Amino acid sequence: MDEPTxxxxxxxxxxxxxxxxxRARQNRLYSIALRILGDPTEAEDAAQDAFIRAYRAxxxxxxxxxxxxxxxxxxxxxxxxxxxxxxxxxxTTAGRESLTFLDDLDHPSAxxxxxxxxxxxxSEASDAWAVRLLALPERYRAPIVLRHxxxxxxxxxxxxxxxxxxxxxxxxxxxxxxLRAILEAETRAPAIGSGPxxxxxxxSRQMTANPSPRLQEVPR
Amino acid sequence: xxxxxxxxxxxxxxxxxxDQLAGLRALAPATLLPRTLIGVGLxxxxxxxxxxxxxxxxxxxxxxxxxxxxxPDGASFERTHVERFGRPAYRVTALPAxxxxxxxxxxxxxxxxxxxxxxxxxxxxxxxxxxxxxxxPRGEVRPYGWIAAEIGRPKAxxxxxxxxxxxxxxxxxxxxxxxxxxxxIGNYSLGGPHNKRAILSAEGLDPDRLEALARAGIRLIGxxxxxxxxxxxxxxxxxxxxxxxxxxxxxxxxxxxxxRACRLxxxxxxxxxx
Numbered sequence: 001m002d003e004p005t006x007x008x009x010x011x012x013x014x015x016x017x018x019x020x021x022x023r024a025r026q027n028r029l030y031s032i033a034l035r036i037l038g039d040p041t042e043a044e045d046a047a048q049d050a051f052i053r054a055y056r057a058x059x060x061x062x063x064x065x066x067x068x069x070x071x072x073x074x075x076x077x078x079x080x081x082x083x084x085x086x087x088x089x090x091x092t093t094a095g096r097e098s099l100t101f102l103d104d105l106d107h108p109s110a111x112x113x114x115x116x117x118x119x120x121x122x123s124e125a126s127d128a129w130a131v132r133l134l135a136l137p138e139r140y141r142a143p144i145v146l147r148h149x150x151x152x153x154x155x156x157x158x159x160x161x162x163x164x165x166x167x168x169x170x171x172x173x174x175x176x177x178x179l180r181a182i183l184e185a186e187t188r189a190p191a192i193g194s195g196p197x198x199x200x201x202x203x204s205r206q207m208t209a210n211p212s213p214r215l216q217e218v219p220r
Numbered sequence: 221x222x223x224x225x226x227x228x229x230x231x232x233x234x235x236x237x238x239d240q241l242a243g244l245r246a247l248a249p250a251t252l253l254p255r256t257l258i259g260v261g262l263x264x265x266x267x268x269x270x271x272x273x274x275x276x277x278x279x280x281x282x283x284x285x286x287x288x289x290x291x292p293d294g295a296s297f298e299r300t301h302v303e304r305f306g307r308p309a310y311r312v313t314a315l316p317a318x319x320x321x322x323x324x325x326x327x328x329x330x331x332x333x334x335x336x337x338x339x340x341x342x343x344x345x346x347x348x349x350x351x352x353x354x355x356x357p358r359g360e361v362r363p364y365g366w367i368a369a370e371i372g373r374p375k376a377x378x379x380x381x382x383x384x385x386x387x388x389x390x391x392x393x394x395x396x397x398x399x400x401x402x403x404x405i406g407n408y409s410l411g412g413p414h415n416k417r418a419i420l421s422a423e424g425l426d427p428d429r430l431e432a433l434a435r436a437g438i439r440l441i442g443x444x445x446x447x448x449x450x451x452x453x454x455x456x457x458x459x460x461x462x463x464x465x466x467x468x469x470x471x472x473x474x475x476x477x478x479x480r481a482c483r484l485x486x487x488x489x490x491x492x493x494x
């Protein structure tokens with residue numbers, strides 16, 4: 001569903017339109033969170049959290065403000081911020097309580113996770129790319145994820161990340177350069193920098209491992 | 221090799237990179253939608269708990285506990301729930317540990333434990349009635365009229381009964397501790413009067429003895445040592461020994477005998493509104 005349709009519906013009847021919004025955007029918010037955080041459980045939590053924040057914000061706004069929203073850029077802002085906060089707090093949220101559903105959730109829209117590689121991506125090749133992406137410093141990773149995984153325009157990414165459009169373009173360019181450097185490093189020294197070995201299904205925790213330590217940001 | 225070739229190779233590899241990254245779009249897990257709807261209160265999660273009257277279903281969402289209900293099985297609970305609340309209920313394996321612990325402590329008589337409730341769409345009067353019912357200690361009962369007087373609506377005795385009948389979270393809000401103004405146990409929304417008696421018995425009260433007193437016209441029990449009188453189930457009244465127990469048919473009779481009302485159970489509220 002496109003932005004104007006969703007926004008009209010949300011402005012008219014938030015409660016009625018919220019489920020269609022989640023159905024229409026859940027794969028995008030989940031993908032952004034997954035590629036920033038690397039962990040499917042954390043990503044689901046972050047996407048859920050982002051949708052709940054969006055619902056609460058929309059509930060306090062009048063119709064004109066909702067209609068004027070840049071919906072996808074706004075949702076991206078929320079999920080990136082939630083993912084960043086989670087990323088900083090990682091390891092401290094052990095007491096999290098999650099709901100375990102008893103029934104198979106085979107609702108019409110929601111059967112996606114059962115498809116092969118549904119949660120992590122298409123294949124081992126894409127697992128390897130997910131690992132490379134996680135090796136990027138965060139300031140390059142978010143713009144790259146929004147531009148090339150989610151497909152947002154540069155103007156929307158600039159809004160979402162509150163950075164000038166020129167900065168975003170430069171960061172995407174630099175990020176791609178770093179990814180290329182990672183790939184080259186893997187080719188030179190496969191034992192150090194390669195993705196998961198053939199035939200192994202990479203456990204999600206391993207995806208946070210940094211295959212190229214020299215690219216890590218210096219802690220500030 | 222020249223510069224042109226190099227830059228072509230770079231451009232190609234940018235496209236390849238973009239293509240690989242586009243392949244990182246993932247499908248959200250099937251649980252994300254229900255979890256999100258539950259989080260904002262557009263759906264509920266539910267699980268069974270044990271109670272003195274057998275298993276009960278507890279439905280909750282991000283705002284709090286929405287319903288406590290008896291049902292033969294999950295499927296019929298879900299049907300009733302969507303009719304009553306207009307939103308779906310998803311079965312989960314168990315209540316979140318914190319919520320389960322809080323409900324357990326509340327049922328065991330801890331009135332200080334806080335349990336968030338989802339009472340959207342309920343009137344202020346209903347909330348007042350339910351909040352007042354929360355003050356009644358485990359193992360004690362108060363008449364409908366007592367609630368009406370305590371919330372400043374002494375004439376609204378019938379409305380109090382109706383509000384208690386609409387209590388969506390029985391046991392958590394102990395409407396079973398509110399009885400008829402003539403002292404009889406009265407009706408109960410969660411499966412009928414039989415369940416009300418069973419829950420009160422499980423809380424240490426003897427419903428038969430209470431009704432026997434009511435039928436004998438005894439509304440108040442006093443102590444000739446403290447010179448105070450209480451509602452019969454007040455824990456202060458239960459400590460009075462046979463030797464010192466006196467009974468009254470009304471607060472007026474108590475006052476005439478030189479007794480004053482107990483400050484814990486405030487029987488004046490009950491009798492004034494009866």
